[in-house]
Amino acid sequence: MNQRLYIDVHVIQTVPPANLNRDDQGNPKEAVYGGVRRSRVSSQAWKRASRRHFDARMPEPERATRTKRITNELVTRIAGNTGLDHDEARPIAAALLAQLGLSQGKKAGDTAYLLFYGNAQLDAVADLVNNDAPDLAALDERALAEAVKELPVAQTFATGHPVGVALFGRMVADIPKLNVDAAVQVAHALSTHETQLEFDYFTAVDDQNEKDETGAGMIGTIGFNSATLYRYATVGFAQLTHNLGGDIQAAHDALDQFIDSFTLSTPTGYQNSFAHRTRPSLVAVVVRTDQPVNLVSAFEEPVAAEAGIQANSARRLAEEHITATQVWGDTPLYNAASHTFTTSEPRTKDTAETLAQAFGEPVTFADLRTTLRSRLTTALETQA
Template identity: 70%
Template sequence: MPQRLFIDVHIVQTVPPANVNRDDQGNPKEAVYGGARRSRVSSQAWKRATRKHFDTTVPEPDRATRTRRLTSELAKRIVRDTKLERDKADRLAGALLTRLNLSQGKKASDTAYLLFYGNAQLDTVAALVSGQAHDLAALDDEKLAAELKDLPVADAFSTGHPVGVALFGRMVADIPKLNVDAAVQMAHALSTHETQLEFDYFTAVDDKTEKEETGAGMIGTIAFNSATLYRYATVGFAQLADNLGGDTEAALDALDRFVDSFARSVPTGYQNSFAHRTRPSLVAVVVREDQPVNLVTAFEEPVVSEAGIQAASVRSLAHEYAAARSAWGDVPVHAAATHTFASGKPGATETLEALTEAFGTSVPFDELRSGLRACVSAVLEAQG
């Protein structure tokens, strides 16, 4: 198994007017940092966006699902595999999952909380009864429970984790055996600068309005802001490999997919109203053997717009990384970056010099990922 090895991912990304992640009032989430109000996107929102992105790159059985409707999903698989009537499959699925002693929700078929599982794991549970489903369905409740009591239902959820569960973990308070320690820690995204909440006043016209009628068919407001965000996540490679059964190649694949999906994903709140999807202006990866390091302190003093915010933000990040490395005597195993800054723009020379000193010459994103994989593979080989 690999020893201590952490992969930090630092991203600077500008989002136009948007309401990416709403609070309980329907407004963009915010936080006060460094004495200034900042735009915020919760880690939960970006975790889900990341997970949904990399789910699009793999077959359905290799994906993960988070739901309260576990009984219903299992029943669907039993019907698919055995052609059993749905009501009988629901009863059989409920009896199977009783083996887990999951707390029940308000609806009899729901669990009390969202359960995160691999689709292949639920297929395995369904397969436990597929050969005798019709016979089991004919038994009364007492005999059915006796027949199912020794089936390894919990074991099916304890092995063969998909990437989503291996990365983000699973917490089941009343069944510790099902817990999976997360390999990823993800910070809330924060704007590098102070932001102001704004409101879009809109009217919608009824296409069937009569000539004598005036006014709008609907009037309302949508809150929004715009921000250059600092995003940070770290992957504990040893934990990731352990969650994947010690398979380091699978862990390397999972790391690569995570970096790709974390960089490319964006939460979808109000996306039809704002079309806010952008790409990062900077993605930097740092491989460390000591501990993860969040560089949000680069923005404790809010960036002030001179000729935009983006370039000043990445310079601040690069300077913070270089200063922390010097002050603490850090010697990271590897650092690399992909960014969109080029010569010819105002302040470009200063920006490029800061980024190159901190992370080296910019490389295409595909090369960033392949270089990261090669570095981690070399470290694992050296660790033996």
């Protein structure tokens, strides 16, 4: 598949007082953009939230795991498959993983870095020794390494990638054969307006205080802010298909899962303290054949809080898309939007009309995803 197809996802979402993603001081992350300080949620935070969202709906073997403790995970699988105890299975697991040349961490059995792999891939590595495990357990270290050296351990990790690895890729600096180029790029979410850091001063009372005892048992502060965020991600469909072994239907499914999870997930920082989960007010999808385009420039001049920020932010985004189409001659293969703005409300009438001009009449989120799949299928059939 040679045609370049990029699926851009643009989201406007308002979050109440929250601390979604904290910095090294425990406060919400921020960035200066357009000369003012903005609320920021890191790319990594929302990628993890997205991955956990779609993993929660998948069977265990189809999920991905990121850990330094891959040796322990493999030991558990070998022991469960063969009846060996963990001490007997550990040298076998170490010998199998030694083929990869993973740098070892400070703690025994840990790798020096997090390794991202599919649970089914590790299951397959464990299955390589199912029949010979008792005999392998009786060998010394040198003989064991010789006995397993021809087993296709690296090949197993290089194929059959789960959705998480296919989407977000895998980087192992000292072992290029394990690298998987990411099909997804996720931008740092930025508020469309200037924000101010605030602090919640809290106290907690000791329930076992004596009757004459006063005062708090605990005092503290939590930094927070509230923001209307612009969120952006893009998916390279050709790369996604390649990562999934050329399976176009699997790529369609993975794309649909990503759009659903990226849109509906939320980082969980301090979620019990703030109950900050909201739905986006706008989700727009644009399919391009030239390059991905982040529309954050719509907010280089911060949105003013005259009569609410959400509708003005959505209108700014639509106007930026229209400008890009007119000035640069962009001709998206498909664009559509699902949003909450209507022409029946005076406050959102202009926004709804501008959104219709930019992305067409609004559709439900389910219809947006269904039509996207249909348009991509047609484009690929035309190419073929």
